[in-house]
Amino acid sequence: MDEKKLTNRSLAPVLSIAGSDSSGGAGIQADLKTMLANDCYGMSAITALTAQNTMGVTGIMDVTPEFLRKQIDAVFLDISPKAVKIGMVSDKALINTIAEALEDWHAENIVVDPVMVATSGSRLLKEDAISCLTEMLLPLATLITPNIPEAELLTGMTIQSKTDMEQAGRCLYDRFHSQVLIKGGHAIEDASDVLVGTEVIWFHGSRIDNPNTHGTGCTLSSAIACGLAKGYSVAQSISYAKSYLSGALSSGLDLGRGSGPIDHGWQIQENVRSL
Incomplete structure (x- = not known):
């Protein structure tokens, strides 16, 4: 019998450090779906288990800092990620653990989505963890991706315009x-985003009429991490990620009794329909 010959298939490995969403629309589950859909190899270090669905979060159980560190070390020791996406981390001890581990492993292409409030309105970040987030983790990031309410919390500003x-x-x-x-x-007129670094770049987008937005922030930041893992610039990765997210929203998936999940596999369905 002839042996099967393996092709030299390569996927850019990306690590998600985030909470688990039992309903599958956000957190680790959304991240791994996004990474697969964008031709990357997704890995995870789970910060917390959540009991949640499209209507809200009913419980959060954090992992211990020691076990979180074991997860991160296990990934870097074997399959070193080309990018790291960080999502929900509710506890300051866990934030410290993540920051120390990423520094120790010289992690690259770190995308931090400072998840403070869920789409449903549930608070996900403990009050005493905010200062730890800003002091320990955000300075390590290649890119930070706050929405308007999160940016207001981080800056103390009121944001009502593009300026x-x-x-x-x-x-x-x-x-x-x-x-x-x-x-x-969260803006009223459109869904445009702005990148601020050494220059200011606007990414203009039209608002998609879809009330189901559970996990959109997780999805966007994970898709950006995929672009960075593949060697694209930050601006290129954002443009790429926004296109993917727009497709996932436009697909029209409708599940659950609250703000439902988006269709992470919309490209797969389009490919099937084209056969």
């Missing part, structure tokens, strides 16, 4: 020396 978005981004860039993408999904 305000730029000013908030500049404030965060000057403070952390990490590039900042202020996401405009």
